Amino acid sequence: MKSYDLIILGGGLAGMSAAVEAGEQGLNILLLEKQDELGGSTVLSSGYMAFAGTDMQEKAGIIDSTESLLADMTEVGGRINNQTLIAEYGRHQLETYQWLVDHDVEFRSLEAVSGHSVPRGHIIDPHQAIQSLYKRVKQLANVTIYFNAPAKRLLKNAEGRINTVLYEADGEVKKAIASKGILIASGGFAKSEELLSQFAPQLKGALRIGGAGNQGDGIRMAWEHGAWVKDLPYLNGTYGFHPSAAGKLKSQGLAFYKGAIMVNQLGKRFVNESISYKLLGKAAFDQPEQISYQVWDQTVMDKGVLDDPLYDFELLKKRRLLYKADNLEELADCIDVPVEVLEETISRYNQGVQNGEDPDFGRKTLTHNYGKPTALEKAPFYAFESTVAMLATYAGVSVNANAQVVNPYGEPIPGLYAAGEVTGGFHGAGYMTGSSLGKAAVFGRIAVQAAVSENAVV
Numbered sequence: 001m002k003s004y005d006l007i008i009l010g011g012g013l014a015g016m017s018a019a020v021e022a023g024e025q026g027l028n029i030l031l032l033e034k035q036d037e038l039g040g041s042t043v044l045s046s047g048y049m050a051f052a053g054t055d056m057q058e059k060a061g062i063i064d065s066t067e068s069l070l071a072d073m074t075e076v077g078g079r080i081n082n083q084t085l086i087a088e089y090g091r092h093q094l095e096t097y098q099w100l101v102d103h104d105v106e107f108r109s110l111e112a113v114s115g116h117s118v119p120r121g122h123i124i125d126p127h128q129a130i131q132s133l134y135k136r137v138k139q140l141a142n143v144t145i146y147f148n149a150p151a152k153r154l155l156k157n158a159e160g161r162i163n164t165v166l167y168e169a170d171g172e173v174k175k176a177i178a179s180k181g182i183l184i185a186s187g188g189f190a191k192s193e194e195l196l197s198q199f200a201p202q203l204k205g206a207l208r209i210g211g212a213g214n215q216g217d218g219i220r221m222a223w224e225h226g227a228w229v230k231d232l233p234y235l236n237g238t239y240g241f242h243p244s245a246a247g248k249l250k251s252q253g254l255a256f257y258k259g260a261i262m263v264n265q266l267g268k269r270f271v272n273e274s275i276s277y278k279l280l281g282k283a284a285f286d287q288p289e290q291i292s293y294q295v296w297d298q299t300v301m302d303k304g305v306l307d308d309p310l311y312d313f314e315l316l317k318k319r320r321l322l323y324k325a326d327n328l329e330e331l332a333d334c335i336d337v338p339v340e341v342l343e344e345t346i347s348r349y350n351q352g353v354q355n356g357e358d359p360d361f362g363r364k365t366l367t368h369n370y371g372k373p374t375a376l377e378k379a380p381f382y383a384f385e386s387t388v389a390m391l392a393t394y395a396g397v398s399v400n401a402n403a404q405v406v407n408p409y410g411e412p413i414p415g416l417y418a419a420g421e422v423t424g425g426f427h428g429a430g431y432m433t434g435s436s437l438g439k440a441a442v443f444g445r446i447a448v449q450a451a452v453s454e455n456a457v458v
């Protein structure tokens with residue numbers, strides 16, 4: 001049986017950040033990846049990362065601070081997110097951004113998205129990010145990666161410390177042992193129908209998009225050893241996907257954060273479109289036949305951002321996913337909603353924008369506390385049928401600020417760490433765009449630092 005300092009389960013952003021951090025600290029590392037490639041949900045993601053006070057923001061003239069980021073996160077999380085984890089994120093976020101830059105991860109632009117008071121969604125190309133970290137790992141002789149090697153179970157030693165992983169490789173069950181700890185970085189369970197039906201039955205009709213290996217293995221392994229879980233009751237999908245969306249094809253558009261409205265099959269608005277897309281998804285699911293459309297005009301169209309994963313409306317048009325019409329009558333016909341209702345909906349919305357007061361749903365901004373809506377009056381008009389996708393389960397095993405997995409009494413389970421989407425407690429009852437990738441990188445590295453300083457023995 002081979003012995004290592006640290007064993008990492010999963011090669012997404014959390015696992016790869018941990019592997020590089022640990023490798024550079026000279027630890028002897030094994031990373032087990034279930035699939036035949038790295039990346040998990042990370043490489044399918046839109047690549048937004050929530051950081052504040054960066055050089056990119058400064059260059060763009062955006063005033064932001066860690067305090068403002070944490071205040072937004074807390075508000076978005078319904079004030080029930082674990083403040084110790086939020087504070088730890090705050091302590092490490094800027095340094096983690098710089099660490100990623102120093103490891104050749106390219107940040108290309110900034111946008112305001114769900115939950116942000118200012119543009120602070122720092123966009124990476126997630127493939128490029130994983131490949132950069134992998135390149136670094138390959139330079140480190142002390143880091144070994146096994147592909148097609150799913151971890152199956154964890155075992156404790158005689159002192160009750162988790163120190164052994166049972167994993168499969170080449171058709172056999174093998175064992176590996178770790179002296180400083182085992183870090184679960186195996187992502188969420190967006191691809192497990194069994195766990196989704198258990199913990200999020202409300203998302204039965206949602207599309208499933210996520211890493212093929214993300215089946216909740218890490219939650220099960222930790223649960224077996226007494227891990228507590230957090231935030232499961234707050235799971236929501238993400239609104240804004242075309243019903244045909246699947247996997248790697250980009251069929252997502254968040255025109256509502258640039259000023260579109262959402263209407264149901266009756267031609268009526270049903271929600272304040274500036275709130276979290278997770279909550280928009282919940283509202284959309286309550287509509288007749290769960291059908292809804294984003295509707296916008298040329299002014300909003302012109303705010304699209306080419307090559308942006310969420311705001312490239314031209315790409316949606318090119319892919320023939322948008323309805324386009326010269327007037328509202330034609331648009332209503334395209335999407336089969338009553339013309340007079342759609343016209344009345346838009347006229348009432350426009351009046352609200354002009355009066356600075358949305359009488360129906362209280363919309364004041366484009367997203368969260370950012371931006372001003374505009375009247376929808378400039379032809380042509382567009383409609384994008386949109387639905388909800390379960391992408392990231394962002395609820396799971398409970399951890400402390402050292403990324404140690406804790407039991408229902410908040411006590412660390414010796415030897416066991418977790419980081420990334422497999423963990424719960426950080427998001428609380430809501431979700432800020434960019435906080436999943438952010439927490440993966442931040443807490444992946446924190447887990448390593450904590451395992452090193454714990455200095456445990458087998």
Ligand SMILES: Cc1cc2nc3c(=O)[nH]c(=O)nc-3n(C[C@H](O)[C@H](O)[C@H](O)COP(=O)(O)OP(=O)(O)OC[C@H]3O[C@@H](n4cnc5c(N)ncnc54)[C@H](O)[C@@H]3O)c2cc1C
Nearest residue numbers: 010012013014034040041042046048151187213420421437
């Ligand atoms: C379409 C989409 C868009 C998204 N957009 C954003 C965004 O813009 N911003 C944001 O912050 N978040 C976004 N997310 C969420 C974000 O991508 C994930 O939460 C984050 O990447 C999780 O990182 P991770 O390292 O924890 O897990 P993953 O990246 O999912 O990596 C987990 C890895 O563990 C492996 N694994 C699983 N089980 C085992 C096992 N038993 N043994 C060994 N390996 C195992 C998996 O195969 C996988 O490679 C998006 C997600 C999706 C799907």
